[in-house]
Amino acid sequence: MINRATWERLDAVIEEYQRTAARHPEALAQIALAELAESVQQSNAIENSTLTLDDTERILSGTMPAGRRQLREVYEAKNLAAVTEDMLSSGDDLSLALILRWHGMLLAGIRDDVAGRFRRGDEWVRVGSHLGANPAFVADLVTEALARFQADRSMRPLELIAWFHCEFETVHPFVDGNGRIGRVLINKQLQDIGWPPVIVRARNRQLDYYPQLEEYSKTGSHHGMTRLLVLLVLESLHKRITLVTxxxxxxxxxxxxxxxxxxxxxxxxxxxxxxxxxxxxxxxxxxxxxx
Structure with missing residues (x-):
C-alpha cells in the first residue's frame, strides 16, 4: 500500500506541475516530443529489441541505424513512434476502437494477419508460466475492464491506471504487441487526467516491472504496480518542472x-x-x- 505521506508528496508535485504547465504549455509539448525516441526504445527493449537509443533516433529521423539490424525492429520503432505521436496529439476518448486502431498501427507491416484485432479461435498466448485469457472471452474481458476503469470511483486515478494495466496484461488480448500497447494506454490514461507521460525502463524490468504483473496474476493485488507508477510519475513531473524552470x-x-x-x-x-x-x-x- 502507498502511505499517506507519499500521496501527499505526489499531490504537491502535481500542483507545482499544473502551475508550470499553465505558464509553459509549448515547452511541455516539446519535452514530450523530445523524449519520443527514448520512450519508444525503452518500451521496445522491454520486449527484447536490440535497438539502441542512437539506432532509434536514426530510424525516426528517416535514416537506417549503423550495423545490421532486423527489419522487424526497424518497423517496430517506426510503428510505436507513430502510435505514441497519435496518442500525444489525439483528443479521442479511450475506447475499444481506439485500442484496436493503435494495435493495427503497431503491427502494420509486421503481423498484418493479426494487426488491429483481439485473439480468437485457437490463438492462445503464453508469457513464461502465465497463460493469457481464453481467446473466446478476450473481447468481453477487455470490454469489462475498460467499463470498470471508466466507472470505478473507489480508487485514486493512479491506482486505477495501475489496476487496468495489470488486468490488460493478464488478459493479454493480442497475439503480439500486448506490452507496448499496454504502456501506451498508461500514458493515454495519464494524459486524460492532465498528467505527463512516463517511461517504463527496460534495464530493471526483471526487478520492478515484471514482478508487479506477476503479483497481480497470482494474488489480484495491483499495489506493486501502483508503487512503480507513483515513482515514474514523480520522475516525469520533476523532469518537466526542472527543465522548464x-x-x-x-x-x-x-x-x-x-x-x-x-x-x-x-x-x-x-x-x-x-x-x-x-x-x-x-x-x-x-x-x-x-x-
Whole structure:
C-alpha cells in the first residue's frame, strides 16, 4: 500500500506541475516530443529489441541505424513512434476502437494477419508460466475492464491506471504487441487526467516491472504496480518542472560530488524520488542549484 505521506508528496508535485504547465504549455509539448525516441526504445527493449537509443533516433529521423539490424525492429520503432505521436496529439476518448486502431498501427507491416484485432479461435498466448485469457472471452474481458476503469470511483486515478494495466496484461488480448500497447494506454490514461507521460525502463524490468504483473496474476493485488507508477510519475513531473524552470541541469553524480553526498546515496534518493532527479538518455540528472 502507498502511505499517506507519499500521496501527499505526489499531490504537491502535481500542483507545482499544473502551475508550470499553465505558464509553459509549448515547452511541455516539446519535452514530450523530445523524449519520443527514448520512450519508444525503452518500451521496445522491454520486449527484447536490440535497438539502441542512437539506432532509434536514426530510424525516426528517416535514416537506417549503423550495423545490421532486423527489419522487424526497424518497423517496430517506426510503428510505436507513430502510435505514441497519435496518442500525444489525439483528443479521442479511450475506447475499444481506439485500442484496436493503435494495435493495427503497431503491427502494420509486421503481423498484418493479426494487426488491429483481439485473439480468437485457437490463438492462445503464453508469457513464461502465465497463460493469457481464453481467446473466446478476450473481447468481453477487455470490454469489462475498460467499463470498470471508466466507472470505478473507489480508487485514486493512479491506482486505477495501475489496476487496468495489470488486468490488460493478464488478459493479454493480442497475439503480439500486448506490452507496448499496454504502456501506451498508461500514458493515454495519464494524459486524460492532465498528467505527463512516463517511461517504463527496460534495464530493471526483471526487478520492478515484471514482478508487479506477476503479483497481480497470482494474488489480484495491483499495489506493486501502483508503487512503480507513483515513482515514474514523480520522475516525469520533476523532469518537466526542472527543465522548464532551472538555469542549468547537471548529472546527478556531479551534483552529489559538489554536495558531499556519495554517488550511491544520491542514486538511491533518485530512485525513491525523494530528490527531484530524473533520467535523460537513461542518465540521472538534477537541477544544479537544488539543495
Amino acid at each position: 532551472s538555469r542549468r541541469v547537471i548529472a546527478l553524480a556531479d551534483w552529489a560530488r559538489a554536495c558531499g553526498v556519495s554517488g550511491a546515496s544520491a542514486t538511491n534518493k533518485a530512485r525513491r524520488q525523494t530528490i527531484p532527479a530524473f533520467r535523460l538518455r537513461d542518465r540521472w540528472m538534477i537541477d544544479a542549484d537544488f539543495g
